[in-house]
């Protein structure tokens with residue numbers, strides 16, 4: 001049996017009356033690492049066949065989230081399905097455990113609730129509160145941009161939930177419009193606690209090994225929303241989330257994130273240079289709040305400084321907000337997906353999850369393909385930035401003076417029977433090479449041509465692409481689903 005299964009089966013056993021939040025801090029105020037205690041959200045003995053599975057809500061880097069209705073009770077949840085083999089192989093165990101245990105202890109209307117968990121031989125399942133309104137990201141995309149009233153409503157609900165998260169001694173570390181989900185009525189719920197970081201004095205109880213994988217957890221987040229201090233390897237602070245809030249508010253009001261460029265590398269350079277431009281139509285209040293949230297000094301961001309959250313909530317942008325009655329207010333109207341027929345939401349839009357294949361590890365393995373079949377969904381990935389994994393000076397040695405990296409990522413080079421991890425690097429020269437990441441030697445130089453007959457990119461799924469030259473076709477897999485970004489980056493260089 002896999003280690004993961006043992007962990008979830010025995011170490012995480014429920015012991016009645018021993019709830020983590022009741023005995024969380026030890027005498028010296030550090031995070032308690034308790035051996036066993038009761039989960040609020042129980043581990044059930046359910047199987048996937050106890051559920052009627054509906055549409056796929058979304059696909060994460062190591063999970064798939066599906067609408068699920070319990071056959072006997074009719075209760076609906078969002079079932080987060082994680083492939084055990086994939087999690088083990090990708091070293092995501094610490095993230096999964098941490099998300100489980102943290103969500104279990106959070107209790108706030110602005111945070112997605114965990115109802116229960118279960119597992120089978122192949123998968124771990126987390127039944128989450130279902131957010132039928134989808135992602136805030138999609139509302140921004142469908143509306144183009146939000147009005148200041150709408151943005152104020154959503155930002156206030158995020159601030160309220162963030163205040164709670166920070167008061168629990170947690171840093172979320174991946175605040176962005178994709179992780180701000182909406183209820184059917186249109187209220188915000190913060191999701192995806194896979195990158196969460198408990199501070200030393202956190203009142204959250206953390207199981208052994210859950211948060212100890214600090215090395216793996218330090219450089220997390222999403223390129224466009226990452227604060228400059230994280231790029232400079234400073235320790236995580238609450239200010240990290242407030243920077244991301246500033247980026248998110250900017251995106252609500254303008255339709256795009258403040259730091260955009262063709263590659264993560266270039267985005268990072270803009271972030272470090274704090275290269276922000278505000279559209280003319282931003283009000284003075286919005287501009288002032290974003291400007292302060294995007295302060296280079298994390299401790300000066302409103303909410304992180306001495307004035308605490310009062311300083312943030314009293315900002316003129318939030319004038320008129322009734323902080324005590326946020327959930328009683330009427331949310332902005334949700335715009336639904338174009339071409340969607342309304343009706344019974346058990347049979348609504350999106351590819352239905354195939355229950356016949358549930359429990360089969362090949363289904364739950366995140367290959368970036370399953371469940372993301374429509375071209376609209378595939379192209380949506382172009383606008384999504386993958387997690388950071390490439391901001392590392394060691395790649396500089398492969399550049400000539402003055403040459404800069406446009407796109408860089410650890411990908412798999414696929415051969416008939418084998419695959420090998422390589423660092424694929426595209427530069428402004430233009431140059432396209434792949435490097436053995438452990439030996440740090442160039443393994444291949446893909447001969448550049450501006451002519452698409454001599455150099456072209458074929459995308460076969462969000463994560464798979466082929467780079468074709470007259471002599472060779474090389475296949476790559478980018479686990480972060482950037483196949484379209486690679487194609488776009490190479491083609492835009494060819495067309496320059």
Ligand SMILES: Nc1ncnc2c1ncn2[C@@H]1O[C@H](COP(=O)(O)OP(=O)(O)OP(=O)(O)O)[C@@H](O)[C@H]1O
Pocket residue numbers: 057058059060061062063064065078080112128129130131132134135178179181191192194
């Ligand atoms: N409770 C929920 N209700 C409705 N949809 C959800 C819920 N949780 C997640 N989703 C959808 O499923 C998608 C995948 O969620 P998940 O948390 O697995 O990954 P992610 O947020 O993309 O994270 P990662 O950073 O791990 O890739 C989300 O983007 C969201 O659209």
